[in-house]
Amino acid sequence: DAGITQSPRHKVTETGTPVTLRCHQTENHRYMYWYRQDPGHGLRLIHYSYGVKDTDKGEVSDGYSVSRSKTEDFLLTLESATSSQTSVYFCAISEPVEVTDTQYFGPGTRLTVL
Amino acid sequence: GQNIDQPTEMTATEGAIVQINCTYQTSGFNGLFWYQQHAGEAPTFLSYNVLDGLEEKGRFSSFLSRSKGYSYLLLKELQMKDSASYLCAGMDSNYQLIWGAGTKLIIKP
Numbered sequence: 001d002a003g004i005t006q007s008p009r010h011k012v013t014e015t016g017t018p019v020t021l022r023c024h025q026t027e028n029h030r031y032m033y034w035y036r037q038d039p040g041h042g043l044r045l046i047h048y049s050y051g052v053k054d055t056d057k058g059e060v061s062d063g064y065s066v067s068r069s070k071t072e073d074f075l076l077t078l079e080s081a082t083s084s085q086t087s088v089y090f091c092a093i094s095e096p097v098e099v100t101d102t103q104y105f106g107p108g109t110r111l112t113v114l
Numbered sequence: 115g116q117n118i119d120q121p122t123e124m125t126a127t128e129g130a131i132v133q134i135n136c137t138y139q140t141s142g143f144n145g146l147f148w149y150q151q152h153a154g155e156a157p158t159f160l161s162y163n164v165l166d167g168l169e170e171k172g173r174f175s176s177f178l179s180r181s182k183g184y185s186y187l188l189l190k191e192l193q194m195k196d197s198a199s200y201l202c203a204g205m206d207s208n209y210q211l212i213w214g215a216g217t218k219l220i221i222k223p
Contacts, residue, residue: 042118042201042213043157058210090156100145100164103211105156 003027004106006091012112019078021109023091031094032074033103034058034066036087043090049074081113116140118214120202125220126192134187134200134217142207146185148176149201151216157201160187189219197221 003026013019023032034046035058045058047066055066063085065077078085091106117139126132138146145164149157163169163178163185175188189196199216206212 040215042203042215043211044213045210097159097162100162100205101209102147102159102162104159107156 006106029093136202138204140204144205
């Protein structure tokens, strides 16, 4: 257990509304990630952070923004949700294990956009 | 481009052995990860290989051949609780993970 929580765990919203998902970690990890997982696709990186106020885009960043004002919190915002953003969203941290950094995942948020 | 290929689904019998294959193409290579994901849950880390050869951890082993861009996960003495998806991920030169779509493993009694 890497001390990662996500909130909310489930959310149903309507097209066009803004949505913010929260990832919270308790162990002072520097790197944090947001992924989405859809059937038939591997996990796809949306954004990641390498420190407070330091973020970068991943493979599927369009329509998403992130913020990290504190080490422990990494927020993912859908500015105007669309049905194509219906997905399961996972937050992850990385920590050194053996000879490399290994990612550990939060429990996920299931988002449905109607 | 970067790509990870693994079979979509496999079926095996309780008590048997199963091998899940993964081929990868990444821009640079900093290792190969395997994760297990039960339905409705988060992925959990199983193994990491960066050198050629076999790494054994209890009932699970993972193999890597860098020259062939190939890895496999070997599960022995299968148990019903091993029914899950197994995700293969390659780490590229930027230390980002490129993920396969996962192999759903069905265990039959």
